[in-house]
Amino acid sequence: xxxxxxxxxxxxxxxxxxxxxxxxxxxxxxxxxxxxxxxxxxxxxxxxxxxxxxxxxxxxxxxxxxxxxxxxxxxxxxxxxxxxxxxxxxxxxxxxxxxxxxxxxxxxxxxxxxxxxxxxxxxxxxxxxxxxxxxxxxxxxxxxxxxxxxxxxxxxxxxxxxxxxxxxxxxxxxxxxxxxxxxxxxxxxxxxxxxxxxxxxxxxxxxxxxxxxxxxxxxxxxxxxxxxxxxxxxxxxxxxxxxxxxxxxxxxxxxxxxxxxxxxxxxxxxxxxxxxxxxxxxxxxxxxxxxxxxxxxxxxxxxxxxxxxxxx
Amino acid sequence: xxxxxxxxxxxxxxxxxxxxxxxxxxxxxxxxxxxxxxxxxxxxxxxxxxxxxxxxxxxxxxxxxxxxxxxxxxxxxxxxxxxxxxxxxxxxxxxxxxxxxxxxxxxxxxxxxxxxxxxxxxxxxxxxxxxxxxxxxxxxxxxxxxxxxxxxxxxxxxxxxxxxxxxxxxxxxxxxxxxxxxxxxxxxxxxxxxxxxxxxxxxxxxxxxxxxxxxxxxxxxxxxxxxxxxxxxxxxxxxxxxxxxxxxxxxxxxxxxxxxxxxxxxxxxxxxxxxxxxxxxxxxxxxxxxxxxxxxxxxxxxxxxxxxxxxxxxxxxxxxxxxxxxxxxxxxxxxxxxxxxxxxxxxxxxxxxxxxxxxxxx
Ligand SMILES: Nc1ncnc2c1ncn2[C@@H]1O[C@H](COP(=O)(O)OP(=O)(O)OP(=O)(O)O)[C@@H](O)[C@H]1O
Ligand SMILES: [Mg+2]
Numbered sequence: 001x002x003x004x005x006x007x008x009x010x011x012x013x014x015x016x017x018x019x020x021x022x023x024x025x026x027x028x029x030x031x032x033x034x035x036x037x038x039x040x041x042x043x044x045x046x047x048x049x050x051x052x053x054x055x056x057x058x059x060x061x062x063x064x065x066x067x068x069x070x071x072x073x074x075x076x077x078x079x080x081x082x083x084x085x086x087x088x089x090x091x092x093x094x095x096x097x098x099x100x101x102x103x104x105x106x107x108x109x110x111x112x113x114x115x116x117x118x119x120x121x122x123x124x125x126x127x128x129x130x131x132x133x134x135x136x137x138x139x140x141x142x143x144x145x146x147x148x149x150x151x152x153x154x155x156x157x158x159x160x161x162x163x164x165x166x167x168x169x170x171x172x173x174x175x176x177x178x179x180x181x182x183x184x185x186x187x188x189x190x191x192x193x194x195x196x197x198x199x200x201x202x203x204x205x206x207x208x209x210x211x212x213x214x215x216x217x218x219x220x221x222x223x224x225x226x227x228x229x230x231x232x233x234x235x236x237x238x239x240x241x242x243x244x245x246x247x248x249x250x251x252x253x254x255x256x257x258x259x260x261x262x263x264x265x266x267x268x269x270x271x272x273x274x275x276x277x278x279x280x281x282x283x284x285x286x287x288x289x290x291x292x293x294x295x296x297x298x299x300x301x302x303x304x305x306x307x308x309x310x311x312x
Numbered sequence: 313x314x315x316x317x318x319x320x321x322x323x324x325x326x327x328x329x330x331x332x333x334x335x336x337x338x339x340x341x342x343x344x345x346x347x348x349x350x351x352x353x354x355x356x357x358x359x360x361x362x363x364x365x366x367x368x369x370x371x372x373x374x375x376x377x378x379x380x381x382x383x384x385x386x387x388x389x390x391x392x393x394x395x396x397x398x399x400x401x402x403x404x405x406x407x408x409x410x411x412x413x414x415x416x417x418x419x420x421x422x423x424x425x426x427x428x429x430x431x432x433x434x435x436x437x438x439x440x441x442x443x444x445x446x447x448x449x450x451x452x453x454x455x456x457x458x459x460x461x462x463x464x465x466x467x468x469x470x471x472x473x474x475x476x477x478x479x480x481x482x483x484x485x486x487x488x489x490x491x492x493x494x495x496x497x498x499x500x501x502x503x504x505x506x507x508x509x510x511x512x513x514x515x516x517x518x519x520x521x522x523x524x525x526x527x528x529x530x531x532x533x534x535x536x537x538x539x540x541x542x543x544x545x546x547x548x549x550x551x552x553x554x555x556x557x558x559x560x561x562x563x564x565x566x567x568x569x570x571x572x573x574x575x576x577x578x579x580x581x582x583x584x585x586x587x588x589x590x591x592x593x594x595x596x597x598x599x600x601x602x603x604x605x606x607x608x609x610x611x612x613x614x615x616x617x618x619x620x621x622x623x624x625x626x627x628x629x630x631x632x633x634x635x636x637x638x639x640x641x642x643x644x645x646x647x648x649x650x651x652x653x654x655x656x657x658x659x660x661x662x663x664x665x666x667x668x669x670x671x672x673x674x
Contacts, residue, residue, distance in 0.1 A: 204397035207364050210384040211391045212458070213414035226401040 031287075037280035045276040059093075060277025062086045064103050064268065064285070068095040103282060106264040111289065112175055113260055114244040117182035121239045122232055124183070125190025126198075130220060132191070133198040134206075144195070147188045155185045156248045163252055173254045181253070182243040189242075190235050197231025198224065233300035237293065244290050261286050314375030314465040314498055315340045316361060321370035321380075323356050323522075330356045332522045333370065338466075338515070341496045343489065345513035347503055349545065353522040354502040355470055361500060362468045363387045375465055385414075390459035392469040396451045398443040398458070405439045408457040415462065429457045432491070448476045452484055456491070466498040473508070485512055506546045510534065518542050536670040537655060540662040543590050549619060552591045553657075554626040559584035560656060560665065567656060570625055572603045575651040580666040586659035593619065595650035596631035602646035608639050622647070 008016065037045050039056040068090055071079075079096070082088040090097055128147075132140055162181065163172075171177030201224060209219035225232075247262045254260065265282040268275055294301065316338040323331040331353040338344045346354045359365040361372055363384030372380040379387050390411075398407050405426055412422045430436045433453045438446065443454060452472065459467055472488070473481045489512050492499055503509050509516050510530045518525045518533060518541075526538040537543035543551040556569045562582045566573045569589060576589070606622030606629055618635040621628060622645070629647070639645075656665045664670050 202395070202397065204393045204395065205399060207384070208391070208393060208397040208399070208458075209410075210364065211362060211389065212411035213385045213462075215385060218414075223399060 034280045034283050038277055038284045040277050040280075042275060042277055045280070057089070057277075058085065059089050060275070060279075060281035062089050062097075063275050063278035064281040065101055066090070066097045067099050067101050068093075069098050070095050101268075103261070103264065103268070103285075106259055106261045107285065109175065109254075109258055110244060110260040110262075110286070113178045113182065113258070114240055114289075116175070116179040117186065117243045118236055118239040120179060120183045121186040121190045122194075122236050125187055125194050125235065126225075126228070126232065128187075128191045129194035129198050130224065132195050134203070144192070147191050150184075151188045159249065159252055162249075166253060173256055173258045175258050178250070178254065178258055178260070181249060182239075182246060186239040186242055190239060193235045193238070194228065194231055197228050197235075201227045230300045233297040237297055237301055240293060241290060315373075316466060316498060316500070317371075317373035318357075318361070319371040319373070321357065321360060321372065322368045323353070323360060323365065324368045330522050331360070331367075334517075334519070334522075334524045336517050336524060336527045338498060338500060341498055342514045343492050343512060344498070344500045345503060345509040345516040346500060346519065347506060347509040347513075347516050347545075348519035348525075349504055352519045354504070354519055356522075357519070358391075358468050358470055358500060358502050361466075362389045362391050364391070388462075388465045390462070390464040390467050392455050392459050392467065392472045394471045394474050396455040396475070398451060398454055400444060403440055403442050404435065404446070404454050404457075407443060407454055408439075408461050411458060411462045425461060426457075429461045432460075433457050449480050449484060452476065456488075460491070460495065460497075464497070466500065469499065469501045471502055471504070473503075481508075488512070507548070510546070518545060520545075535653065536664070537590070538664055538670075540588060540590070540657050540659075540664075543655065543657075543664075547592060549593050549630045549632075551655075552593060552596070552629045554589040554591070554624075554629070555659060556587055556589065556626060557585065558587055560587065569604075574603065574649060574654070576654045576656060577652055577667040577669040579656070580668065580671065583656070583658055583665050587665075588657040588659050590655040590657055590664075591629070591649050592653060593630045593632040595653045596629060596633075597648045597650070598631070598633065598637070598645050599648045600646055602648035604647040604649070606645060606647055608641050608643045608645065610641065611639050 036052075036054075038060045039058070040051070040054055041057045041059050044051050044054045044057075045060075066086065071094065073094075076091065076094065076096075079091075082091050087097060131137065132144060137143065166172040166177055166181075169177075171180070205223045205227065206216075206219040209223045210216065214222065245262065246260075250260045251263045254263070261282070265279060265286065268278045268282060318334055318336050318338075320333045320335055321331060322329070322333050334353075334357060346357060348354050356365060360367045360380070361374075363379070363382055363386070367380050370380065371378055374387060374389070399410065402410065408429060409422045409426050412425060417425070426439070427436070430439055433456060435450065435453050435457065438450055438454075443451065446454065452475075455472070459469075469488075473484055476484055485508060501509075501512065513530055515528065516530055516533050517527045520541050526533055526542045533542060534546055537546065537551070540553065544553075554569055556567075558568050560567055560576075560579050560583050562579055564579045565575060565577070567576050567587070567589060574589065604624065606624040608620055609623050609628075610621040612619040612621070613635060616635055617632050618637075618639075620631045620633060620639050622631065624647075631647070652669065655670055656667065657663065658665060
């Protein structure tokens with residue numbers, strides 16, 4: 001074992017480990033609760049005391065993805081036998097499935113808007129950060145400050161002007177409008193983070209590429225970009241998380257065609273009140289893309305969020 | 313392979329002048345050293361030749377073509393960076409083949425060429441390794457491989473041995489020189505190590521504060537320094553300077569240093585005022601009929617030779633003598649200077665006065 005004086009002692013490690021695990025348990029508990037609720041039946045989900053052990057059911061997921069209607073006992077008797085598990089679950093509640101719900105559409109909107117704005121933020125952010133990092137641009141400091149200043153108040157503070165502007169421009173409730181809006185909010189973060197990462201890439205790599213007969217753009221594309229992958233990945237995760245979870249603008253600016261999942265999920269109402277298992281199922285499905293994206297990029301993220309402090 | 317001619321090259325960064333009207337000629341196939349202390353503009357000069365920096369004014373002729381405004385990718389010059397700048401996301405083979413890929417060479421030709429280069433440098437066994445785990449020497453070889461693989465017109469090397477430890481430096485210096493002799497390619501090599509420059513170079517340019525102080529063969533620069541800066545920078549220990557006030561007439565063969573007259577090479581130009589007599593330590597000898605006197609204040613044993621530090625009426629003088637002569641601290645001795653090797657400088661300008669030894673050509 002190493003005995004360097006800067007290494008923590010074993011009791012320090014033990015305390016730190018315990019604290020980290022305790023913190024992880026506290027933060028993950030609501031998520032586990034949501035995940036479990038998604039597999040409960042509506043009565044189980046609101047039973048008191050709360051049920052920790054229960055018989056899992058897919059009712060929440062069926063309700064999330066379908067619309068249903070209640071039939072009378074006689075009408076139900078007249079129907080042929082249910083032909084799949086979803087039908088069966090619904091029949092037991094005295095209902096039949098009449099079609100898909102709008103959740104699929106909303107979820108797809110979230111994917112288009114979230115990933116679209118993330119891509120655009122990263123694309124523009126990388127080019128801007130590279131330019132700021134490598135070229136002598138007049139008033140660089142002022143420009144960088146200006147870019148940062150766009151985040152100095154909460155974006156929602158300008159909700160009313162944006163609402164009016166979008167109505168005039170015909171961008172309300174459109175995918176393009178939401179992508180532009182989230183990009184505008186994210187771009188300052190992207191430029192600042194990426195500039196830090198690109199500043200850390202020695203210029204010699206690009207110069208070596210220039211010497212090797214490549215143009216400046218090729219040098220950027222083939223040498224700088226791979227080196228900046230860590231920074232790009234972690235910046236992309238930050239941008240995606242913001243755009244994916246954004247609620248206020250989505251409520252304000254979307255209603256029909258471009259509505260994203262966050263404003264939709266709380267509106268899932270079952271018959272006779274909120275259908276908690278369906279809401280929980282929606283939340284669970286909604287969490288998946290960000291989780292998968294983050295896990296895919298976590299190798300980069302771990303190095304990235306230390307902002308290059310641990311290079312080589 | 314090419315001759316490089318630098319004419320009045322100048323580079324300003326804002327209002328700071330990094331290189332002031334340098335001119336020199338690098339002959340085809342020469343191993344050419346750019347030598348000078350830190351910050352004197354060596355790297356800047358090299359980068360201008362390679363096209364990584366555009367000069368403020370002046371001309372760079374490469375193989376009979378004026379290239380000073382051409383982008384680096386169009387000049388066909390290879391560059392070995394101080395920290396090597398190997399592409400970290402590529403393995404050794406990819407690094408070496410990268411310049412060939414940009415020329416659109418076929419995959420099989422690239423493979424053959426890389427293999428040939430790997431043989432020359434003795435790195436066949438590491439071709440498929442990532443560059444991150446390589447030792448300093450192997451990185452150096454890969455960087456060289458990337459430079460020589462496309463037979464460029466000339467090589468630029470910016471302190472290529474600077475990142476290696478002392479023992480390894482010597483070996484790489486030999487390898488480099490041998491590689492150069494085998495390929496005969498024009499090479500411009502930046503260093504601040506005067507020993508390295510003397511050992512490896514066919515020609516040396518000595519720079520200081522962006523100014524070319526002297527340009528010539530190592531032997532000439534050592535024996536006939538054009539300025540006090542060069543005399544001081546080259547040689548270890550450096551040249552001794554005896555400062556005195558006096559006059560020297562054209563044709564004179566003696567200078568009066570205090571009350572002692574010292575024989576010097578015949579002067580070709582007159583001067584008076586503050587002057588400096590320059591003597592290399594190895595040209596100081598001890599002899600009873602010496603005209604100049606001093607007291608031993610330190611001795612430093614170096615194996616076959618030793619350095620004796622003496623206190624004299626005109627400052628400290630260091631002498632390099634055989635180590636079998638024993639000297640005691642405090643001893644009074646008479647010194648003799650080897651007449652034909654002495655240089656007289658003008659103290660204010662630092663310039664060497666022209667004499668039979670040093671006719672002022674730089
Ligand atoms: N891009 C730049 N902008 C401003 N000043 C610069 C730039 N590049 C170099 N300089 C300055 O020009 C001077 C010469 O620099 P250069 O790198 O050529 O020195 P050098 O002789 O290579 O020194 P070293 O031995 O330290 O590498 C230095 O004072 C340096 O600070
Ligand atoms: Mg340098």
